[in-house]
Amino acid sequence: MENKPYFCPNCRSNRVKFSQITKYSQSFIKDAITGEIVESGEAVPIAQSEPEIECLVCRVSGNEMRFIKQAEREPRTTTPTTPTYV
Numbered sequence: 001m002e003n004k005p006y007f008c009p010n011c012r013s014n015r016v017k018f019s020q021i022t023k024y025s026q027s028f029i030k031d032a033i034t035g036e037i038v039e040s041g042e043a044v045p046i047a048q049s050e051p052e053i054e055c056l057v058c059r060v061s062g063n064e065m066r067f068i069k070q071a072e073r074e075p076r077t078t079t080p081t082t083p084t085y086v
């Protein structure tokens, strides 16, 4: 995962709460007649070229790049706290 700010392109309110979705591959052997699983192998994580990110506010998920690009389009601005009146 990249060390860059994220911003959810869907709800546009979340920059902090995300989860990474990892896909696993698990082999199994089925009984051809009953359909029962008779043997299952170990779950192996599938390496993905780009991590899939889920927004924990609106539950939308997508490629990490979508979240990074949205943060670049709408960067978080730090509001100045100095009063302007004289």
Ligand SMILES: [Zn+2]
Pocket: 008, 009, 010, 011, 012, 013, 014, 055, 056, 057, 058, 059, 060
């Ligand atoms: Zn969202």
